[in-house]
Amino acid sequence: DRLQKAAYLILGTWEDVKGNRYIFREEGICNLNGETLYFTMDDVTVYTGETPDLMAPTHRVNGVNRSSCWLYDQRGAKEITLYLKRVTE
Numbered sequence: 001d002r003l004q005k006a007a008y009l010i011l012g013t014w015e016d017v018k019g020n021r022y023i024f025r026e027e028g029i030c031n032l033n034g035e036t037l038y039f040t041m042d043d044v045t046v047y048t049g050e051t052p053d054l055m056a057p058t059h060r061v062n063g064v065n066r067s068s069c070w071l072y073d074q075r076g077a078k079e080i081t082l083y084l085k086r087v088t089e
Contacts, residue, residue: 007041009064014071014084022071022084028052046071 014022016033023031030039030048037048038055044062049055062070066086073080 006044006061006064009066010041010046010061010069013087014069015087016082016084021087022082 010024011026012024014024016022020033021031022033024039028038028040030037032048037050038052039046039048040055041047041061044060045057046059046061047055048058058073058075060072060074062072064070068086069082069084071082071084073082
């Protein structure tokens with residue numbers, strides 16, 4: 001059951017409809033369309049930061065499975081919806 005939680009399902013490489021890549025690695029590092037950050041998750045909230053000690057809530061996962069993910073970028077004045085498909089490499 002644990003591996004079905006969003007924190008585990010989000011691991012891997014994802015791509016949006018424009019071809020932008022979003023990568024979440026087991027060691028707590030992510031690459032969000034070219035921006036490398038540290039990350040952690042608490043239920044459906046994704047916390048990111050330039051260092052492990054300076055993370056803030058920046059994204060929300062509103063559904064993730066083995067092949068697709070709805071990710072909401074909350075860093076700007078307006079929330080941006082990202083529909084991601086898993087990339088197999």
